Amino acid sequence: MAVAALRPRALLWQALALGVVAGVIAVFSINASHHLAARHIATGFGFLSAAAPIPIGESLITYTPSVSTYGRALLIGVLNTLKVAIPGCLLATLLGTLIGIARLSPIALLARLAALYVELLRDLPLLLQLLFWYGVFQTLPAPRQAMRPLPGVFLSNRGLRVPDLVWQPGFTGVALALLGGIGLSFFLARRTALAPGLAVRLGAFLPVLLLPAATLALYRPAFRVDWPALHGFNFQGGASLSPEYAALLTGLVLYTTSYVAEIVRGGLAAVARGQWEAGAALGLPRGAVLRLVVLPQALRLIIPPLTSQYLNLVKNSSLAVAIGYQDLVSIADTTLNQTGQAIEGVALIMAVYLSISLTISLAMNFYNARLARQAG
Amino acid sequence: MPRFARSLSGLAALLALLLPSLARAAPPAASPTLAAVLARGVLNCGVAGNAAGFSLPDSAGVMRGIDADGCRAIAAAVLGDQKKLKFVPTTTENRFTALQSGEIDVLVRETTWTLGREASLGLEFGVINFYDGTGFMVKKSSGVTSARDLDGATICVEPGTSTELAIADYFRVNAMKYTPVEIQDLQEIHNAFLSGRCDAYSTDSSALAGFRFTQGAHAEDFVLLPELISKEPLGPMVRKGDDKWFDIIRWVSFAEITAEELGVSSRNVESFHDTTNPDIRRLLGLEGDLGKALGLDDQWAFNVIRQVGNTGEIWQRNMAPLGLPRGLNNLWNRGGLLFAPPLR
Known part of the structure; x- marks a missing residue:
């Protein structure tokens, strides 16, 4: 060494x-x-096992104020942060790639619209955008006058309510089978990608359907749907999406998308023109050149700055407290306020963000290194 | 943005806790806080700055409210001039850190006196300057007339307050369910309640009355539910371990109560210079040396009454316009709880 x-x-x-x-x-x-x-x-982390009288509006795990512990409340905070961060990164990547490509489009109108989007969203403070979206979602009608775009789907200023499948033990097996099927199909598809005959290539995707179907037949779980219904002040039953979550996710995704779009555009623009021309000379359509020739080369330039954007999105999600979404910072703030243990609380916040950020960096660096190996 | 500024001040407060303080070598005999205020010539007083009746700037930018006047009274007693004062706006979330770290000398921020806070924060309450309780406000159009009707309701609350705890207990005891919406910024809470995001808005009943007052012509559209679900005694806080400073905060408040009891106000205080009433003579420093005992001059209470007024005047100026009945906040001999030990 x-x-x-x-x-x-x-x-x-x-x-x-x-x-x-x-x-x-x-x-x-x-x-x-x-x-x-x-x-x-008071000092130390003993407060984590004390009962937490923090009211929490939305949670992925069960929680009872004054009964559950501060540790559990903070875990809910971490989960709520991830609940915004993970879909946020995925959506921002998807939208950002589309808009980045649109900016390089030969269609002038499309390119200009994409440029307008980027400039508008990138130049306004994120907090302002979050408050704007929260304001927009509050203009939705009250529960009694809720919009009903589909049977059983209600949109009101309390959020979106949709019918929910009542979870049966068998479903876990089906979900696992689906995951296994996807993995197997992926493996088979790579093996058969160059095989002659469409039937063989399509056949590789059969496990996606067959494995879950077999599991369903084996367990035969009952399908019961939990329909939302107006009951008193609000809808009960079904699955829900709160206006706070929707505003935070919308704001973060649209804001980060503008940066991702610029990164994608920059990455694509950095690939030598000769590559486009070489692809065209082979008779490939523009879309195929983009997909098969340019994007793979651009990815290596895109990944490192994209990692920074993921990290920014995760950290920016802490603005949630301004619009009442209970993320980690919101719950930790309340915790340190109730217990008076600011140093421990802030240390926990730092430890969690550091862990999330390092995990993202690690995963992205790993991906980038793999791309480099393939290219080299 | 304000939130950013608040985070910064919180961070500064944390740093102050972490870094070695230069003042540690000060002699322990006198009050370090008093010495610091006298040397600075200005009192740093932590307030909310956004609560009608407690501390809210008026149209001329002057901070108004009983908390603001509480700060003025301390400045008048300690520095002889109620204007030698800097209002430091604090949030419910950074208020304790600001006081713990020494960023402010005293916190007068409608803060509820609880055992938990006094035992674990390294801070203590000087006195009670307002007797309050947690209440609920709903829109009249909702048809709700009692807190018992709120099962399943969505309720707007400020995070980090004792309101949170009171609601959690109330709904648990009554086996009712609710969905909290916790927003830090007061203006955003008000918006959320006005837009119908929440069925009810819960905080101290005085603050609810203040909120309704600021709605002007629409005030009639809102109803304060009759139940008060908790005791919320509000008062100023100081750091533990500075007993002399604690005494000053407590007795400034008692002097204001005593003045009302004796009929001494800002308008007539000067006419008592040749009074023979020994209680008034002691209060105004005409005999005895109570001021010196506190580490102040003999004019301390005179300055408080002359420049800020007695408890009755402070109430009339700040709370009466909100339409709040005086109730528990009246003198003990008029059906209230204000009772000051003798100044002698």
Whole structure:
């Protein structure tokens, strides 16, 4: 390893730098604990197992205020942050790629519209956009006058309510079978991609259908649908999407899309013109040149800045507190306010964001390295 | 944006906790907070800055409300001039950190006195300056007349408040369900309630009355439900471990109550310079040296009454316009809870 090759003097400097950093951290923590003790402020993470009287509006796991613990409340915060961050990154990538490609379109109107979108959304503060979308969703009618675009689907200022399939134990097996089927088909499709005959190539996709169907036949779970109905103040039953979540996701996706579009455009533009011309000379249509020749080369330029945008989206989701969506920061803020343990609370927030960000960076770097290997 | 500024001030407050403080070498005998305020010549007073009746700038930009006047009274007692004062706006979420870190000298921010807060925050409550309770406001058109009708309702609340805790308990005890919408910014909460996102808006009943008052001609469209589901005694907070400063905060408030009890107001206080009533003579520093005992001059209470007024005047100026009955916030001998120990 490189360490063995280092000269003693270089080692000394590194040790010194490490010592300085450790010293600063030590001074900080000794001072903090001294001040906290002097002011009789509670310390430690014991509060995580105490009952949390935080009302939480939407949660992916069960939660009862004043009964469940602060630890569970914070876990809900993490899940709520991921619930925005993951679909947010996927949607922003999808929309951003489309708009980035549209900006390079030979159709002038399409290119101009895409440019207008990018400039408009990129130049306005995100918080303003979030408040705007929250305001828009609040103009929806009250539950009693809810819009009913489809039977059983209600749109009101309480959010979107849709019928929900009552989850049966058998469904988990079907979902697993579906995942397995997709994986198997993917594997088969790669093996048969160059095989002659359409039937063989289509046949590779059969596991997607067959595996879940077989599992269904095996378990025969009952299909029961939970229909939403107006009951008192609000709709009960079914699955729901709150206006706060919708406003946050819409705002984050539309804002981040404008940056992703620029990254995609830049990546595509950086691929030499000769590549387009070479593709055209082979008689490939423009779409095929884009898909088979240009995009694969552009990806290597797109991935690193795209990673930054994913990280930004995750961090920007903490603006949720302004529009009442209970993400990690919102719940941690309330926690540290109720328990008075600001240092622990902020440390937890930092640890979670750091973990999410590092995971994204790691995954994207891995993907980029794989692309590089394929290219090289 | 304000939220950004708030986050920054929270961060600054945290840093202040983490970094070594230069003031640690100060002699422990006197009050470090008093010494710092005197040296600075200005009182840093934490308020809400957005709550009608408590602290809200008027059309001329002057902070109005009983919390704002509470700050003025302390400045008048300590520095002799109610104008030697800087209002520091705080949120429900950063208020305690701001006080813990020394960014403010005292927090007068409609904060509820609870055991949990006093035992774990390193802060303590000086006195109660307002007796309140958690209430609910609904639109008249909803037809709701009692908090018991709120089963299944969506309720707007400010995160990090004791309101949250009171609602959680109330609905649990009564086996009712509700959906909270927790928004930090007061204006956004009001918007959410007005637009119908929430069926009810819950906070201290005084703040609800203030909210209704600010609706002007539409005030009649809103109903304050009769139930008060919790006791919310509000008061100023100081850091623990500075007993002299604690005494000053507490006795400034008692002086205002005593003044109302004795009939001394900002308008007539100067006419008492040759009074023979020993209670008034002690209050105004004409005899004894109560001011010195507090570490202040003998004019301390005179300055408070002359420049800010007694509890009755403060109420008339700030709460009466909101249409709030005085109720528990009257003097003890008029059916209220205001009771000051003797100044002697």
